[in-house]
Amino acid sequence: MKKQKVKQAFALVLCLAMMLIAASGCAKTTTANQSASPSPTQQTASDKQEITDMLGNKVTIPKTIKKVYCTSPIGTYIIYTIAPDRLIGWNSKMSDEANQYINESYRNLPALGGTMGGQNSFNTEEIIKLNPDIILDFAYNGEVSDMVTQLSKQSGIPVVTLDSSLAKTPEAYRLLGKILGVEDRGTALADYAQKTLDKVSSSVAKVPDSEKLRIYYVESADGLKTDGTDSMHTEVINFVNATNVVTMDTSSSGKGTSVSMEQVVNWNPDVIIANSQMGGNEFLKTVYNNKTWSSISAVKNKRIYVPASLPFNWIDRPPCIARILGAEWLANKLYPNYANFDLKSDVKAFYKLFYNVDITDAQAESLLNTTSGIS
Amino acid sequence: MRVLEKTAGTSPSQKFSRANRPPKLPVMAALALLPIAAFLASLALGRFGIPLPQLVKIIIYKILGLAQTWPDTLDKVLFNVRIPRILCGLMVGAALSTSGAAYQGVFKNPMVSPDILGASAGAGFGAAFAILNNFSSLGIQLTAFFFGLLAVAFTYFLSSAMSRGLNAVLILVLTGMVVQSLFSAFTSIIKYEADPNNKLPEITFWLMGGLTSTTQKEVMMMIIPFAIGMIPLFLLRWKINILSFGEEEAKGLGVDTGKMRIIIIISSTLLTSASIAISGMIGWVGLIIPHLTRLIVGPNYKTLLPASALMGATFLLLVDDVARTVFVTEIPLGILTAVLGAPFFLYLLFQGRSSWE
Incomplete structure (x- = not known):
């Protein structure tokens, strides 16, 4: 009996000791923070x-x-x-x-x-x-x-x-230029981004509503994962004056939202954009031989595009600065009559200015060619 | 199933003989030293290298309350990052394995653990529900606890209604799996409903958590439910022995089994849900540690329960040390415990099988 009491006391003490250690750890830290906080501001103000x-x-x-x-x-x-x-x-x-x-x-x-x-x-x-x-x-x-x-x-x-957001990219460059002490560089990139975005939006603005294309964005090899208009992942589609067929709530974290094949058939998009980071190439390989997909207008008209992804994806995943070029490219793909740009020279200029690489005509073409639905 | 009981050493005659044997003091002392040694070793481990002499100096200076002579960064790493994480690792490990051991005793079933009974999935659902409805952080904890308890109650009553004494061990495990997947499905529905920009990341973060960004706040959040759950279990631990003999014997010994069972289940579930709140769902610890401990100290809950807590704390701390030091990026803790736990579970099943034949 006595032994049991001792045991019990021991267990309790242990439990308390753990709590004490924890509590004292915290107490110590707070005092440490207090004593440490004034010094950095004084010496480095x-x-x-x-x-x-x-x-x-x-x-x-x-x-x-x-x-x-x-x-x-x-x-x-x-x-x-x-x-x-x-x-x-x-x-x-x-x-x-x-x-x-x-x-x-x-x-x-x-x-x-x-x-x-x-x-x-x-x-x-x-x-x-x-x-x-x-x-x-x-x-x-x-x-x-x-x-x-x-x-x-x-x-x-x-x-x-x-x-x-895509439209705020120039502003982000200006602020970073200031913060990092590279204002000239920041301004140069911001100006280029602004100029390109303005060029794209003014040309796609001319597209009449009757010619607006309806887009479905593919984010899996089976083509049944997507993101809707509200998502950070589909901003370029909205920017180039196209309509994302997916208007429901979609998750912005994770790997896209699942939809059913019947739903896609029902949407019947004019154009499909497939992301190579998310199985887009595999999708492209099989979709033209797939009986179910063949009824969809984008597939019938061979209007499936896979944006370039090197070094960074032009459209999304991540939704980054490469979208400046991606917007120009997508506007041209969707509305060549309204957005008629010299893409090859723009690709070279963008890669030179933003990535500091000189790419050859062949490389520029291969980047633009990964994008064609029919090869 | 009899064989599994044998693994857990629950045959009454064996139990009495073991229970009467005085607990081996040196073994317990060694077990008590384990988490302390692990704690000290973990202090020195981390991606941010702190030389040992400096570490010792910092600790001594802190204890004596002397002025800080080391860079601020060291202080931050040690007191904002490393120590809170170590403390949470210890508490979560102790909580999960203690509740696992207690569940195993109360349900007279060596195959149960917080995750198998559905407590983890229930608590996860409760948390997701609370986040969706903008509860405070205390509200989230309480809701998680409530649904954890609800899940265990479901599992227990459904299985006892179904089995009526036949194959009770197996049916409890199977019912637990059903309840568990039901609550996981509810959680998925909530995640589906949640606002993707705001609520969903919060729910995902809560469920997957890990000890990655543990701060002093988490330590403080854990201590209270940890103490509330742990102390009754420690005080009542010898009665778990009696409960595990069976209803008749326990009543014969004058124990109010109903009340006792409820207190133990509530305490264990509180420990489980509090752990999940801090570290997300970490499987297997609550199952394998009580078994390992039983191999060392025997089935008497007087020693088994504290020994499980000590072993569990040490185990989880060491696994988390691996998670946070081996690679430049973090390895999720749940993956590591599953890699270690799943083979051990298979081993238990094989043990059972070989004694059937």
Whole structure:
């Protein structure tokens, strides 16, 4: 009996000890924070500046920013185009095909993970170890991920949040130019982006309603996953004055929303755009021999397009700066009579200016040709 | 199924002989040292290298309350990232395996665990439901707890109505699987209904969670339900022995089995749902750790329960150390426990099979 009492007491003590350790750990941290917080502001006040990010948050960041961690490829790719030397890593490993268009010194940057698809794969300690000056996050419709807020809280590294919508790309470039101290570069890219977007929207504006095309966006090899008009993934379709047949709510995280074959037949889209990142090439290989799909007008008229994806996808996944070129390309594919651009020279100019690679005519053609439905 | 009971050592005569044997003190002392050793080792592990002498110095300075002489970054890594995560790992591991051990005793069934009984799936559904309806974070916890309890109640009453003593072990496991997939389906419906820009990522984050972004806030959130669930189980743990003999014997010994069972189930479910709130659904721990512990200390709940807590805490902490140190990016914790747990479960089944023949 006595022994049992001892045992019980022991277990209780253990339980309490665990709680105490936990509690004291917390207490210690708070005092540590208090004692540590005044010092950085005193010694480095002049090295800091306050900026307003695209969500209207006032953020205090270092004046010189040498290292940036981006929480998703949207951010990583925009930094790669404006100031690649500030990148501390990709979010996932770049493929060999993509690496053809990536400058050699950045091909082997580590893959640090990110918050893509509603799941976070970054390692908090690893990010703190790499010690970036800011965390760059992109939000669509102003929605910020809890995981990013948490990372910033834990690491003490400020988060700058930009707007990922296509039309705000020039603004994002200007702000980044200012933050990173590369204003000339930022302005150059912003101007090019603005000019291209203006060119595209003014030409597609002339398309009469009667000629507006109805688009279905394919995000799986069987063609039955898609995203609707409300999604961050289909902005280019809306931008080029086409109608996405999918108007229902679709999930923006994860891998697209499932729909039924009968529903697709019922929608009967004029054009299908298939994303090669999401099984689009496999879809294209089989769709023309598929009896069910053959009744759909886009398939009958062979109007299925797979946008180029190197080094970054032109349309979506991720919805990044390559969409500037993607919008131009899609407008031309859909409405060649209204949006008649010299695509080959624009592709070369875009790759030179944004990615700093000289591509040959053959490469430009092959990028444009991955897009043709019939080969 | 008799063989499985044998694995768990629940034959009454065996139990009495074991129960009367004094618990081996050195074994318990060694088990108590395990989580402490794991805690200290984990302090030194991480992607952010902190040299051992510096680590020791920081700890000593902190304990003595001396001024900080090390860079702020070190402080952040240690106190905002690493220690909260270690503490949560310990608590989640202890909670899951203690509740697993308690469930196994109360249901007289060595094959059950929080996930098999549906407690995890029920709690997950409750959380998703609460998030969808804009509950506060306390509200989310309570709803998760309530639905976890509801799921266990479903499993228990349905299976006892069905089995009437026949094949009870198997039927409880099968009913649990049904309840579990039912609640998972409800969760999927909620995810389908949720606003994709706002609620859905929050629900996904909650369900998949992991210990990835554990902060002091999570530690504080865990401590209270952890204590509320753990203390009654510790105090009542010898009565679980009596419950596991069977209704008749327990009543003969003057134990109010009904009340006892309810208290133990409530405490265990609270531990489960609180763990899920912190770390998302982590399978297998609640099943394999009590079994491993039984192999070491025997089936007497007086020692089995605390030993399970100690082993579980150590196990989950070590697995999480792997998750956070091996690669540049994180490996989800649930994947690792499944890789370790599934083969162990198969081993249990094989053990059972070989003794049938």
